[in-house]
Amino acid sequence: MNTFRAARRVRPPGRALRMIVGLATVVALAACGPGVAANSGGGSGEPTQGGDITFLIDSLGDTWIPNNSAISSFQGHIWGHLTDKLVYVDEKGAVSPWVGESWEQNDTATEFTLHLRKGVTFSDRTPLDAAAVLANLDIWAKGDAARGINPIGLFPKTYDHAEAVDAATVKVFFKAPTLGFIPTLGYHGSILISPRTIALPAAQQADLANDLGSGPFVLSSWKEGDSVVLKKRADYDWAPAALEHQGPAYLDSITYKLVAQPSVRTSAVQSGQADVAYNPSPQELKSFADQGFTTATPRYLGFVNGFAVNTKVAPFDDVKVRQALQHGIDREEIISTVYTPDWLPAESLFQSNVPGATDHSADFAFDAAKAGGLLDEAGWAKGADGVRTKDGKPLRLTLYANPYLATSKSVDELIAQQLGGIGFEVDIQAFDVVTYGERVKVNSPSVAAYEVTRSFIDAGIVAGVLTDANKGENWFGLGQTDPKLVELATGVASAGTVDARASLLDELQGHVLQQGYFVPITQIVQRVYLQSPKLHGVSYNGIAYADYYAAWLG
Amino acid sequence: MNSDYAEYAVKRVLQAVVVILLAYAFTFVVISVLPGDPVTNTLRNPQNGFTEDEIGRIVSYYGLDRPVHVQLWESLSRLVVGDLGVSLRSGLPVDRLIGDVLGSTLLLATSALAVALVLAFAIGFGTQYLPKRYGQGLLRAFPSLFLSVPNFVIGLVLINVFAFQLGLFRVIDSEGGLATFFAAIALGIPVSAQVAEVLIANLDHEAGQEYASVARSRGLGQARLFLRHLLKPSALPVVTVIALTVGELLGGAVITEQIFGRTGIGSLVERSVTTQDLPVLQAVVTLAAVIFVVVNLVADLAYPLLDPRVRLADAKPREREEAS
Numbered sequence: 113m114n115t116f117r118a119a120r121r122v123r124p125p126g127r128a129l130r131m132i133v134g135l136a137t138v139v140a141l142a143a144c145g146p147g148v149a150a151n152s153g154g155g156s157g158e159p160t161q162g163g164d165i166t167f168l169i170d171s172l173g174d175t176w177i178p179n180n181s182a183i184s185s186f187q188g189h190i191w192g193h194l195t196d197k198l199v200y201v202d203e204k205g206a207v208s209p210w211v212g213e214s215w216e217q218n219d220t221a222t223e224f225t226l227h228l229r230k231g232v233t234f235s236d237r238t239p240l241d242a243a244a245v246l247a248n249l250d251i252w253a254k255g256d257a258a259r260g261i262n263p264i265g266l267f268p269k270t271y272d273h274a275e276a277v278d279a280a281t282v283k284v285f286f287k288a289p290t291l292g293f294i295p296t297l298g299y300h301g302s303i304l305i306s307p308r309t310i311a312l313p314a315a316q317q318a319d320l321a322n323d324l325g326s327g328p329f330v331l332s333s334w335k336e337g338d339s340v341v342l343k344k345r346a347d348y349d350w351a352p353a354a355l356e357h358q359g360p361a362y363l364d365s366i367t368y369k370l371v372a373q374p375s376v377r378t379s380a381v382q383s384g385q386a387d388v389a390y391n392p393s394p395q396e397l398k399s400f401a402d403q404g405f406t407t408a409t410p411r412y413l414g415f416v417n418g419f420a421v422n423t424k425v426a427p428f429d430d431v432k433v434r435q436a437l438q439h440g441i442d443r444e445e446i447i448s449t450v451y452t453p454d455w456l457p458a459e460s461l462f463q464s465n466v467p468g469a470t471d472h473s474a475d476f477a478f479d480a481a482k483a484g485g486l487l488d489e490a491g492w493a494k495g496a497d498g499v500r501t502k503d504g505k506p507l508r509l510t511l512y513a514n515p516y517l518a519t520s521k522s523v524d525e526l527i528a529q530q531l532g533g534i535g536f537e538v539d540i541q542a543f544d545v546v547t548y549g550e551r552v553k554v555n556s557p558s559v560a561a562y563e564v565t566r567s568f569i570d571a572g573i574v575a576g577v578l579t580d581a582n583k584g585e586n587w588f589g590l591g592q593t594d595p596k597l598v599e600l601a602t603g604v605a606s607a608g609t610v611d612a613r614a615s616l617l618d619e620l621q622g623h624v625l626q627q628g629y630f631v632p633i634t635q636i637v638q639r640v641y642l643q644s645p646k647l648h649g650v651s652y653n654g655i656a657y658a659d660y661y662a663a664w665l666g
Numbered sequence: 667m668n669s670d671y672a673e674y675a676v677k678r679v680l681q682a683v684v685v686i687l688l689a690y691a692f693t694f695v696v697i698s699v700l701p702g703d704p705v706t707n708t709l710r711n712p713q714n715g716f717t718e719d720e721i722g723r724i725v726s727y728y729g730l731d732r733p734v735h736v737q738l739w740e741s742l743s744r745l746v747v748g749d750l751g752v753s754l755r756s757g758l759p760v761d762r763l764i765g766d767v768l769g770s771t772l773l774l775a776t777s778a779l780a781v782a783l784v785l786a787f788a789i790g791f792g793t794q795y796l797p798k799r800y801g802q803g804l805l806r807a808f809p810s811l812f813l814s815v816p817n818f819v820i821g822l823v824l825i826n827v828f829a830f831q832l833g834l835f836r837v838i839d840s841e842g843g844l845a846t847f848f849a850a851i852a853l854g855i856p857v858s859a860q861v862a863e864v865l866i867a868n869l870d871h872e873a874g875q876e877y878a879s880v881a882r883s884r885g886l887g888q889a890r891l892f893l894r895h896l897l898k899p900s901a902l903p904v905v906t907v908i909a910l911t912v913g914e915l916l917g918g919a920v921i922t923e924q925i926f927g928r929t930g931i932g933s934l935v936e937r938s939v940t941t942q943d944l945p946v947l948q949a950v951v952t953l954a955a956v957i958f959v960v961v962n963l964v965a966d967l968a969y970p971l972l973d974p975r976v977r978l979a980d981a982k983p984r985e986r987e988e989a990s
Contacts, residue, residue, distance in 0.1 A: 166838050168837075168838070174704065174708060174755045174756060174941065175708075175755060175756045175757045175758075176756070176757075177757050180708065180757070183711075255720070255724075257720075257723035257724055257726070257727055258727065259727075260724060260727045260728065260757070262709065262716070262720070262724055263716070263720060265716055269717075314757050315752055315757055315758065315759060317757070318753075318756055318757030318758045319758065335766065335929055336756060336758065336763060336766055336767075336929070337767075337929050337933055337934065337937055338840075338927075338928075338929035338933075339838075339929075367838065369837075369838045369840075369927065370927060370929075371837060371838075371927045372924050372925075372927070373822070373924070373925060375822070376822075376825060376837055376925070376927070379825075379826065379830045380829075380830070380836075380837045380838070382830075383829075383830040383831075383833070385829070385830070385833075385836045385837055385838060386837070386838055516711070544940075545707065546700075546701065546702040546707055546942065547701065547702075549702060549706075549707050549710045549711075550701045550702055583717065
């Protein structure tokens with residue numbers, strides 16, 4: 113910092129006139145920021161104890177009621193440090209023990225037995241035992257509508273009940289095969305909360321100070337919409353083996369501070385006032401990396417970013433038109449224009465780190481000539497203005513930019529150009545979150561292409577979204593008219609082992625993509641981090657949250 | 667005069683109550699006709715994957731499935747007993763949310779007002795006594811310049827220069843003394859413009875009066891002339907302008923608090939508007955109405971005190987005339 117100050121003269125302050133003359137340079141100032149004093153960070157050394165870090169975040173989300181917020185992109189950071197989970201899921205989707213030390217399941221994946229680690233306590237010293245796990249399972253599965261508590265989204269709807277065998281053993285029963293149960297316990301929603309907290313009414317759970325977990329950090333202070341300060345828990349001793357560190361955390365405290373302006377967040381890290389800036393713009397990452405900062409773009413487990421095509425909406429009821437959409441999109445151009453090489457093109461409808469995802473990129477590879485040929489075959493002829501028509505109707509598609517993904521509109525604009533080249537007339541509608549939620553829905557007759565961004569832990573979730581069998585979400589408007597898809601989805605849902613399911617999942621991905629039901633674009637990076645080079649040992653779990661339990665300052 | 671005063675005060679208080687209730691009901695109706703509510707929006711986030719049945723039960727817990735007039739009636743009945751309800755977004759009691767942030771905003775607003783007044787009086791003095799070659803004319807352009815530069819630009823420049831380049835304050839310590847000072851400058855600059863405009867116009871007017879010429883001809887120093895003779899009559903209309911800038915201070919606080927990472931009424935409003943958090947918005951609108959009405963009332967009452975020639979009976983006409 114001192115070398116920087118000496119090296120770079122700044123105009124004397126207090127001259128109002130000069131300041132105003134300098135207004136024009138504000139953008140340049142914000143973009144450049146102060147340079148970083150080159151810091152090798154002593155990265156090779158041993159972890160050191162102590163230290164405080166500041167994490168600048170763009171929003172602290174809506175509420176702290178654990179069930180109603182644990183799934184939120186923003187709160188997920190804080191819950192990850194305040195609470196533990198039954199299992200740990202790493203960035204490759206591998207499941208390993210945590211508070212659940214081991215587990216067994218029956219042949220049909222309808223009964224699971226969880227053996228709990230002994231000696232785990234919540235931060236008020238009450239034990240995290242079988243009774244506590246039962247209370248959590250019940251509230252995750254059912255919520256409590258009478259007290260304004262939601263169930264956990266994505267918790268298996270097949271849950272029947274759970275019972276305690278002894279203080280350290282829980283048996284969980286499902287109404288149907290539920291292979292995804294164990295991985296789901298590592299999902300960011302499945303946080304273990306003290307039964308005392310669970311018993312509180314919503315208005316009291318909304319006060320983060322009342323929400324007790326068993327994690328490596330405890331709440332030091334918080335201010336709604338402003339900041340959350342965590343401090344290390346000295347007697348923490350039950351970290352997942354996967355994190356390669358045991359005992360208390362190295363860092364003394366983590367401060368999450370809300371700073372809405374992206375340029376202020378990144379400049380604060382550049383000037384050494386903060387250690388982490390969340391969600392800087394993808395295009396800026398390279399320049400930060402060149403200046404010696406750490407950047408991270410972990411992918412999360414889930415569906416890739418892409419379009420679920422509503423086959424009920426003409427002309428997308430024609431498989432050739434759907435396939436033309438798939439082949440008409442140049443994914444490499446999207447990555448080089450909107451993103452950086454840290455982003456990857458889609459290979460399937462799942463992100464490639466999902467266990468069970470297989471590479472089907474050949475089925476939807478970019479090939480403008482092939483796309484044009486398919487449209488010719490389908491009877492869509494190109495007019496003088498470049499737009500294809502059939503029976504006097506233009507080949508039209510409306511894209512609705514996803515408000516949950518900041519880069520969605522830029523990607524859609526590029527796709528509109530690319531599809532325009534092969535004869536589509538594409539227009540883009542961008543709504544705020546509220547309007548989007550009202551107007552743009554799966555199965556809406558006005559939405560031919562619904563943009564998907566959804567994380568999950570277990571690929572078995574496809575069984576519940578692709579068709580309307582068992583109250584499924586019916587993404588493609590097919591109902592159960594495609595018997596092969598229903599058969600494959602049912603097979604995935606009822607499989608008793610992961611091995612038995614693997615080939616069905618592969619076949620299902622191939623079928624969905626060959627039929628053009630889903631148009632994959634890129635693998636999602638929804639969480640982007642800019643970090644001080646002094647910070648080491650950060651890990652990212654399967655949902656791409658940064659975990660600072662084993663992190664240290666050097 | 668006492669009975670006049672009593673009648674005047676009662677009328678003003680009744681007016682205030684009506685304004686507040688209307689603001690409350692108006693906010694309710696406007697927000698209610700918009701599609702969506704924070705509870706449903708959160709539940710419908712595709713990440714959650716909730717069924718319509720599950721969503722319906724929670725929405726019913728919050729009473730959002732009932733007709734608008736029933737909800738309004740319940741909300742009004744709660745207000746009368748001082749219960750502001752629970753935030754639909756965060757689940758926290760509304761009075762706690764407001765209590766947590768009110769102090770920060772009041773500090774920012776009063777500091778910004780102080781900054782605005784110092785700036786405005788400095789500019790006012792300068793336009794009268796700064797020699798022409800040192801930019802007296804330029805000073806007169808300052809108010810329109812201040813008004814035309816967006817609040818957030820000033821804020822970003824201040825942060826870049828004083829926080830990141832000079833390291834005088836830290837963005838994470840947004841409630842600290844120096845951070846508050848610079849936030850107050852960002853918010854105070856546009857407000858000072860309005861005050862300065864009125865002040866300059868009145869100083870020009872008073873300086874041209876006969877008594878000023880007489881004072882000058884008797885060899886009275888410039889500073890003494892300004893302070894003892896010109897300032898007081900010129901400052902009177904400023905009181906009215908200050909009362910009118912309360913809205914400006916509250917509105918500007920929304921942006922300033924965002925830029926400086928402060929938590930206050932402004933940031934609370936911003937979050938509540940984007941999520942349609944009706945109970946919070948109603949409480950804030952009501953609070954703003956209360957503050958606005960009270961400040962204006964205080965200004966009206968202070969007027970006769972500052973100028974004994976102004977009688978209560980003709981305080982209002984004079985105020986209107988000078989403010990226009």
